[in-house]
Amino acid sequence: MKFMDEYRDEKLAHKLIAEIKRTVTRPWVLMEVCGGQTHSIVKYGIDRLLPKEVELVHGPGCPVCVTALETIDKAHAIAQRPNVIFCSFGDMLRVPGSEADLLVLKSRGADIRIVYSPIDCLKIARENPHKQVVFFAIGFETTAPANAMAVWQAKKQGISNFSILVSHVLVPPAISAILQSPDNRVQGFLGPGHVCTVVGYREYEPLATQFRVPIVITGFEPLDLLEGTLMAVRQLEEGRAEVENQYPRVVQRDGNRVAQQIVESVFEVCDRNWRGVGSIPQSGYALRPDFAAYDAERLFDVGAIATQESGVCISGLVLRGAKKPHHCSAFGKACTPEHPLGATMVSAEGACAAYYAYGRHLQPQDFAAKGQPS
C-alpha cells in the first residue's frame, strides 16, 4: 500500500540495523513512549533485530492501560443506568473493572456501542432524544481534539442529552515522573509521534535539557522506529541531549494550532490518577467550568468508588520501564488478555498484552529451532 509499504521495506530496515550496529559502542536503554510504538515493535519483532547493546523498554503511552480502575468502575456504573447509551472506543470494552467489563454489562442488557469518533455520539444523541448518551473520553493529547470538538459541537448545536466521562492523560508529566523515579533506567526516548502531531514538541525541549536525555519524536512504522532508535543512539554516543524529529512527514514543532485551540477552549489541565503509576500532578485534562453541563461524572453523581488492584501485578514498574512483562510471575499464567490482572495486559496496546499476543509468554523450550520467539 502506497505510503505504508515504503516504511516496512526489509532491505532498508536491514540498512538501518547495520547502521545502528556500527554506531553503538556500549549498552543503552531507550523507552518508546507510545502503546502504538510498542505494538509495532513487538508485532514486527524489531527489538530482536537490534544489537544487544540497545534495549527497548516500553513506556506508559497506552491510554487504555493507564485509565484508573476507579474511572472504569465509574464508567460501568453509568453504563448500567437505565436510559443511558454508553459509547466507547472498541478496546475499552474488554477492560475489566472491579466487577465486570463492558462486554459483560452489554450481555446483561446495557446499551453499549463502539464508536470510531466521539462526533458519532452526537448523531446517536439526536436520534435518541429521550436517552442520555455518554462517551468515555480517554486518551492522550492525540484524542483530545476530537473529544473537545464533540463537546463544543454539542453546546453549539444545543444537544443536551450528551456528556463525556473524561479520563485524559498527558505525556510530558509522565516522562518527567519516569525520569525522577529512583529506579529509572531510561537514557533516551522515542517520543510520541501522534501526540506531537497535535501539540508539537516545544514542550519536550525543556525535558531534554533538564534531564539530559535525548528525545526523538518517532513514527510507528518499522522504518520509523529503527530510524528513531538510530537517532537516539547517535545522540547518546555523541553525548548530546536534544529533541529531534524523526517523523517530520506528520509532526511540526508547533503542532496543529487549530486542534490545540479547541482543546484549550474546552479542557483545562488537572491532576490525574494513572493506573499502575498513581497520581501525577498536572497530568490530565478536565472539562472547563463553562462545559460542566457535559461532564458525565457530575451528571450521574457516581461519587467516590473504592478499588483494589491485584497484589502480584507489576504493571507500575512495566509502565515506568523498570521491568519487562516476562519479569512478572503472573505473566501468561494468572494474567492473560482474557483475565488481565493489571493495566498493561488490558489493552492490545499495553506492553504485557503485546508480549502475550505475539507469543512471548511461551517458554524457550517450546521452540526447538534457533531464532524462534522465546
Added chain:
Amino acid sequence: MNDPASLAAALTSCPLPIMDHKEVVLPHGAGGKLSQRLIQNIILPQFRNEFLQPLHDGAVLSIHGARLAFSTDSYVVNPLFFPGGDIGDLAVNGTVNDLAMCGAQPLYLSAAFIIEEGLPMDDLWRIVQSMRRAADRAGIALVTGDTKVVDRGKGDKIFINTSGIGFIPEGRAIQPGRAAVGDKILISGQIAVHGIAIMSVREGLEFESEIASDTAPLNSLVEALFAASNNIHVLRDPTRGGATSALSEIAEAAQVGIRLDESSLPISEEVKGACEILGLDPLYVANEGKLLAFVPASDADAILAAMRAHPLGRGAAIIGEVVAEHPRFVTMKTRVGGTRVVEMLSGEQLPRIC
C-alpha cells in the same frame, strides 16, 4: 440419586465446568479462544463421539459403504444486505463450503428461517431468491426446511440455519489432523475481504472503491483441485476468526508447527487500507469465499496452478509451510525479517484507540 456414592459419581462424571464467564458474551461467538472454550467446556463433554471429535467443518459418516459429509451452520449477519451478497447466499454458500472442506460434493441442503415479525416481505423475497440463485450456482438442491416467526424484539429481522449433506468420492481423506511436516499451505485468494465489506457498511465507512464480500460456493474449486491431485491433506475455509483461527486449529489438531511468510499473504490494497484505518489485522478478519489447502510439497505447484486456473482461485498463493519445530504454534516471518507468533484471538478483534 440420594445415596452419597451415586451423588459423588454424578459429581465426578459431570463436573461443573469451570468457566470464566457467568453469562455468554458476544466474543463467545467470534471464532476465537472463547468460542473454542465454549465448545470444549460446555458442548463437547455431552456429545463426545468419533464423528464430532476431529472438530472439522462437518462430520464424515459412513453409511452402507458410502461416505457422506454432514454439516450445519447458522447465519445472523447484520446488515442483511451488503456489497457482494446478502444473508441468503451467505447461508447457502457457507454450508456448501463446509461440506466441500470435507472433500465432499455437496448434494442436498435444508433451510430453517427464524423471522422477526415486521420483516418486510420484500426483504424475505429478495433473500429467498438469492438463496435459490446460490443453490443453482453450487449445483445443489434445497430439499427440506422450516419457518418460525417470533415477536418483534425477540430476534434480529431474520436468522437462517442451513444444514447439508454431500458425497465423498473414493480416495479423498481430508482432515485437519493430516497436516504433515513439509506440507505447503495455499490460500485461494485475497484474505479479509468479507469481514471488511460487512464492517465498512456497519460503520458507515466509505472507501474510494467499494469493497464487496467474497461470498461464493467453493465446491467447483475443490473439484478442480482434486482433478489436479488427490493428494490433499487439509482443506479449510477461514471464515469468522480469519486465517489465524483456522491455522491455529489445524496446528493444534495435527500437533505440527506452521510457519507463514507475511510478505506472501495476498491482501488487496483497499482491504489493507481499511484495516489500517480501523486498526484491524487482516489475519483475523473473516473470509467467505476462500480456502486454505495443505498439500505435499511435491504436488504444491500443480495444485496452485489448478487453483489459479479457476475463477475463484485467481489470486491464489503459497503462504507458508508445515514445520516440525514449535508444534501447535503458528509463527510468521514479518515483512522486516523479524519473527513472531500468530495467536488466536480471545474474542472479537476490537478497533484500537490509536
